[in-house]
Amino acid sequence: MSTFNTSREEIAIVSFVELSPAEASQLDEIETIQTIVSRATDGAGIARDRIGFTVSGSCDMLVGRPFSWIMAMDGAGVSKPIEESHVEMDGAWALYEAWVRLQHGDIDAALIYCFGANAAEDLMQVLALQLDPYYLAPTGINAAEVAALQASAMLASGATERQFAEVAVRAGLAVSVEAALAEPYLHRPLRASDLPRFSDGAAAMVIARGDYARSVCARPAWIQSMAHIADGHSLGARDLSKSPSLEKAARLAGVGAKATQIVEVHAPFGPQEVIALEALKQAGLSADAKVNPSGGTRAAQSVMVAGLAAIGRAASAIHRGEASRTVGHASSGPALQHNLIAVLEERS
Amino acid sequence: MKQRCAVLGIGQTHHAAKRGDLSMSGLVREAALRALDDAGMTFDEIDAVVMGKAPDFFEGVMTPELYLADALGAAGKPVFRVHTAGSVGGSTAIFATHLVTSGIHKRVLTLAWEKQSESNAMWALSPKYPFSPPTTAGAGGYFAPFVRAYIEFTGAPEHIGWQVAYKDRIHALKNPYAHLQMPEITIDMVKNSPVLWDPIRYLETCPSSDGAGAMILVSEDVAEASGKKVAWVHGTANRTEAILYPRRNQVLPQAGSDCAKALYKEAGITDPKREIDTAEIYVPFAWFEPMWLENIGLADANDGWKMVDSGDTMLGGRQPINPSGGVLSSNPIGASGMLRFLEAAHQVRGTAGEHQVEGAKKALGHAYGGGSQYFAMWIVGAEKP
Amino acid sequence: MSEATKAVVKDVTTMASPVSLKFRARAGKDLSRFLRGMKERRIVGRVCPSCNYVYVPPRGACPTCGCPMGDERVLPETGTITTFCIVNIPFEGQKLKPPYVCASVLLDGADVALFHLVGGCDVNEVRMGMRVRAEWVDEADAELSLETIRYFVPTGEPDRPLAQIREHI
Numbered sequence: 001m002s003t004f005n006t007s008r009e010e011i012a013i014v015s016f017v018e019l020s021p022a023e024a025s026q027l028d029e030i031e032t033i034q035t036i037v038s039r040a041t042d043g044a045g046i047a048r049d050r051i052g053f054t055v056s057g058s059c060d061m062l063v064g065r066p067f068s069w070i071m072a073m074d075g076a077g078v079s080k081p082i083e084e085s086h087v088e089m090d091g092a093w094a095l096y097e098a099w100v101r102l103q104h105g106d107i108d109a110a111l112i113y114c115f116g117a118n119a120a121e122d123l124m125q126v127l128a129l130q131l132d133p134y135y136l137a138p139t140g141i142n143a144a145e146v147a148a149l150q151a152s153a154m155l156a157s158g159a160t161e162r163q164f165a166e167v168a169v170r171a172g173l174a175v176s177v178e179a180a181l182a183e184p185y186l187h188r189p190l191r192a193s194d195l196p197r198f199s200d201g202a203a204a205m206v207i208a209r210g211d212y213a214r215s216v217c218a219r220p221a222w223i224q225s226m227a228h229i230a231d232g233h234s235l236g237a238r239d240l241s242k243s244p245s246l247e248k249a250a251r252l253a254g255v256g257a258k259a260t261q262i263v264e265v266h267a268p269f270g271p272q273e274v275i276a277l278e279a280l281k282q283a284g285l286s287a288d289a290k291v292n293p294s295g296g297t298r299a300a301q302s303v304m305v306a307g308l309a310a311i312g313r314a315a316s317a318i319h320r321g322e323a324s325r326t327v328g329h330a331s332s333g334p335a336l337q338h339n340l341i342a343v344l345e346e347r348s
Numbered sequence: 349m350k351q352r353c354a355v356l357g358i359g360q361t362h363h364a365a366k367r368g369d370l371s372m373s374g375l376v377r378e379a380a381l382r383a384l385d386d387a388g389m390t391f392d393e394i395d396a397v398v399m400g401k402a403p404d405f406f407e408g409v410m411t412p413e414l415y416l417a418d419a420l421g422a423a424g425k426p427v428f429r430v431h432t433a434g435s436v437g438g439s440t441a442i443f444a445t446h447l448v449t450s451g452i453h454k455r456v457l458t459l460a461w462e463k464q465s466e467s468n469a470m471w472a473l474s475p476k477y478p479f480s481p482p483t484t485a486g487a488g489g490y491f492a493p494f495v496r497a498y499i500e501f502t503g504a505p506e507h508i509g510w511q512v513a514y515k516d517r518i519h520a521l522k523n524p525y526a527h528l529q530m531p532e533i534t535i536d537m538v539k540n541s542p543v544l545w546d547p548i549r550y551l552e553t554c555p556s557s558d559g560a561g562a563m564i565l566v567s568e569d570v571a572e573a574s575g576k577k578v579a580w581v582h583g584t585a586n587r588t589e590a591i592l593y594p595r596r597n598q599v600l601p602q603a604g605s606d607c608a609k610a611l612y613k614e615a616g617i618t619d620p621k622r623e624i625d626t627a628e629i630y631v632p633f634a635w636f637e638p639m640w641l642e643n644i645g646l647a648d649a650n651d652g653w654k655m656v657d658s659g660d661t662m663l664g665g666r667q668p669i670n671p672s673g674g675v676l677s678s679n680p681i682g683a684s685g686m687l688r689f690l691e692a693a694h695q696v697r698g699t700a701g702e703h704q705v706e707g708a709k710k711a712l713g714h715a716y717g718g719g720s721q722y723f724a725m726w727i728v729g730a731e732k733p
Numbered sequence: 734m735s736e737a738t739k740a741v742v743k744d745v746t747t748m749a750s751p752v753s754l755k756f757r758a759r760a761g762k763d764l765s766r767f768l769r770g771m772k773e774r775r776i777v778g779r780v781c782p783s784c785n786y787v788y789v790p791p792r793g794a795c796p797t798c799g800c801p802m803g804d805e806r807v808l809p810e811t812g813t814i815t816t817f818c819i820v821n822i823p824f825e826g827q828k829l830k831p832p833y834v835c836a837s838v839l840l841d842g843a844d845v846a847l848f849h850l851v852g853g854c855d856v857n858e859v860r861m862g863m864r865v866r867a868e869w870v871d872e873a874d875a876e877l878s879l880e881t882i883r884y885f886v887p888t889g890e891p892d893r894p895l896a897q898i899r900e901h902i
């Protein structure tokens with residue numbers, strides 16, 4: 001009964017930049033946005049006046065004050081009014097809003113930017129505020145403990161700690177599987193190498209239509225399709241060892257329609273990467289697709305940025321001519337509750 | 349190209365200072381179920397949910413669309429969260445409209461809410477954040493200087509503020525969902541109420557409410573198959589400008605007038621003063637009614653207050669403004685913009701009830717946020733665009 | 734719950750769920766320099782190299798041009814009230830006892846108004862166009878904060894005509 005149609009317009013990622021954690025940690029929000037926006041537009045030869053829509057993603061709870069993105073917007077230079085929106089979500093969903101906006105065919109390009117502050121004393125505690133405020137949050141459980149519950153559910157349904165350790169090695173968080181397995185448990189069955197290393201960060205992207213995309217980018221990363229799906233929230237009502245939402249989003253986006261060379265997965269906790277890859281395989285992802293050749297986002301995880309970064313890196317691989325078809329994944333929420341998939345292709 | 353979009357279902361909560369009978373889930377469900385019922389649909393038929401609300405600090409729940417997915421039947425569906433400050437209810441409806449006009453979905457539930465009683469709004473808006481000036485004086489303290497400038501530059505008499513405040517509370521008596529129900533209201537009561545942020549008086553300010561508003565937006569084929577009277581979306585627009593830059597006009601911001609111009613162009617409106625039958629505009633302080641009338645071209649420059657003074661903006665007047673009672677009568681912050689949009693839709697469907705503007709064919713919904721810098725508007729019509 | 738217990742325990746309708754979060758705030762490069770100026774009781778603005786507007790407090794980027802800020806400019810302590818309100822309402826976290834005046838003050842040589850307090854006169858004497866100067870706290874009490882300016886006080890000079898301040902509300 002429900003309808004999900006994919007792209008009617010030719011739309012491509014033509015520019016993507018992210019700020020290194022070291023650089024981001026020196027700047028305030030305005031300086032951060034000024035830096036990434038000018039790099040993603042002026043730096044890529046994209047005229048600001050061709051941008052018909054601007055949308056950002058960020059979260060006040062990371063910064064510690066309400067309306068934190070309003071001041072940050074000064075960095076984008078908007079004294080002349082612009083068509084604009086903001087999502088209190090990862091920048092990947094800002095990209096989704098921009099992609100929907102460009103489907104109307106009346107504007108050439110859209111700017112997306114996002115920033116994440118590692119300003120909280122205990123980010124795992126802040127992230128726990130995503131939980132049901134009546135039945136879950138008052139238990140005092142934090143985000144790492146929710147992820148540990150999920151990892152336990154995986155072990156109970158056949159996954160192994162060795163699989164988790166392999167993910168940690170791939171993310172650069174352990175030198176070997178043996179070394180990872182030798183670490184003590186922090187939140188059993190999670191070890192330090194299963195957890196994200198939080199950092200400051202920011203990213204910006206420009207997407208453009210048809211001929212304009214071709215005119216500013218030698219190898220545009222065409223967005224074949226995008227889809228996002230949420231699972232239910234209540235932890236007790238879900239099979240935490242699986243991600244039906246990711247599998248459904250990947251099917252809707254047509255991940256399995258052609259061979260994919262690279263997949264960039266955004267799973268904040270190591271075991272979640274195992275779940276994500278399984279869901280993507282169920283949806284037809286090529287078995288030989290390289291996983292996170294960029295190194296992934298876990299070694300420097302900037303919340304609200306990491307999802308757009310995964311998609312941006314999947315696009316950059318096409319820009320550099322390293323792949324002709326890539327998949328970018330973004331996630332949100334406790335226990336990988338919400339997932340977004342972008343399928344990107346080179347076209348001759 | 350662009351597909352048509354219609355409002356098939358409308359629902360809202362009974363707004364109140366404290367809806368202690370409902371959880372946050374219960375609050376959003378009250379609005380969503382009413383909208384679904386109005387559309388003759390169930391959650392199963394919905395393709396996507398687009399939610400808006402103001403800062404997460406208001407309730408202390410981060411990214412609440414995740415937790416509320418269960419209450420909104422959204423497991424297995426796309427869920428989206430917009431946040432553009434006070435304009436968010438409007439911006440949320442606009443993105444939901446885009447999901448339909450782009451052809452991606454056919455049935456979208458859009459919803460905006462705030463449950464201010466769960467936390468302390470003053471605290472949420474003014475955390476002890478270093479480096480900021482010591483002058484934080486709440487929203488009224490921020491906006492009162494611009495009201496003073498409007499009065500100074502137009503020569504408007506002080507009773508204009510009293511009159512708007514009185515009018516919207518009289519309108520609210522015809523709206524069973526409105527928070528403030530003040531049958532005893534008189535202009536003298538407004539005049540004699542204390543001055544909180546000089547020149548703004550207590551009864552010229554909006555209340556703080558718990559509440560939610562929801563709409564079911566559908567594609568043309570779904571609207572027609574329903575056999576129901578719908579409100580057709582004729583145009584949407586949003587515009588944003590920075591909060592502070594040299595020579596910025598904060599009384600009549602350029603983002604507001606640019607937004608209105610883009611809106612009228614898309615909706616094919618050349619004479620908004622005559623073609624728009626009624627408007628629901630975001631007026632949290634009474635003086636913003638004449639200011640916004642000028643800003644969006646429903647009154648000429650310096651004449652907004654004269655339009656109020658003439659009675660044109662009362663129900664029964666030439667161009668009734670905020671027949672629902674507006675933000676001055678109900679202000680669940682994140683939902684207030686959505687309420688403006690859905691009340692406009694009610695008017696052109698002819699389903700506004702006692703506060704119906706007779707024969708309304710085209711209506712405007714308006715929301716603004718931040719330091720008068722975010723604007724979101726739409727025009728809905730009884731006929732197809 | 735037994736009938737006997739129900740008789741003494743009221744229905745639970747609310748529960749307290751206090752949340753306490755700690756954050757490290759970062760001032761950024763430009764604002765840091767302004768705040769160091771405050772500690773020395775100097776008002777340090779910045780000039781945009783593209784549009785030449787003078788911003789105070791300076792921001793990390795020019796909102797007009799979207800470029801980084803240029804040179805510093807030390808501004809005089811005097812300015813003009815472009816608009817204001819009188820706060821009569823008490824609220825949580827408030828530092829001053831109402832009534833007090835919050836005003837937009839356009840410092841001489843600046844292109845954006847600074848939002849601050851007005852003191853040293855009756856609240857009813859404050860006018861749009863009134864000339865004011867910064868009243869500093871004692872040197873020993875100077876902080877990395879705008880609060881190093883205690884408030885602005887009238888200078889006694891003639892008011893600026895409204896036509897001159899109209900664009901700086």
